[in-house]
Amino acid sequence: MGGKVEEGSLILLDVSIYDEGTGELVMTTDEEEAERHGRRLSEKGPLLVQVGSDDIFRPVMEALVGMKEGSSGEIVVKPKDAFGEYDEGKREVFTERRLRREGIDPSKREVGDTVELRGRRGVVRSMTGGRVVIDFNHPLAGKTLRVRFRVVRVLSEDAEVVRAVVADAFGVYPDEIEVDLKGEVATVKLCPAAFMRRDSLARKYKALSKIMRLLKSVRKVVFVEEFEIPERSEPQGDLAEP
Structure with a gap:
């Protein structure tokens, strides 16, 4: 075993995140896990994480302290510690005319598309009667996540x-x-x-x-x-x- 993880340590961390409700793989830095689920790698190689920062979810940070290089862990992260609760107020309705003024052509968009609007990223949820509903919640808002992680290296x-x-x-x-x-x-x-x-x-x-x-x-x-x-x-x- 290598070094021990302490508060402030800089580490390389392999991470796989799953939707606890569906079991769907959301992201991973593990090539084998990505291949097993038919997904592309989310990052090239392990994540660079400074323990004690906001580089990753707080419960994972807390679990990392005291672990050793090469060791693994698994933890369930509630929405409040992940991407927050789902907020209905972040579903906004726009007229097609308004979107065109913002440089977005509704005729070239469809439900499920991601759009950028004044620095905010959202997903088109519906398009009816000249009105477009865009959801500015994070795609994982309201989701409970299961996080599996492995300390690849403690950088010294x-x-x-x-x-x-x-x-x-x-x-x-x-x-x-x-x-x-x-x-x-x-x-x-x-x-x-x-x-x-x-x-x-x-x-x-x-x-x-x-x-x-x-x-x-x-x-x-x-x-x-x-x-x-x-x-x-x-x-x-x-x-x-x-």
């Missing part, structure tokens, strides 16, 4: 923390990120899947912000993006040299 080395934070910010696996930590300088080599993202700069700032908060010993982060130029083939036909 600064280089491990940097790697995990960067991987989490870019949505890639930790082993796709290379970190060389010398003194106060962390050199981070990004994989193409990370640096080719359109919002790569914003993700770098996200990673930097978290590294600065977690590691006082790191004063500088250098991101390396390596491009490999493919070999050029020799000209053919009339373009070839004699």
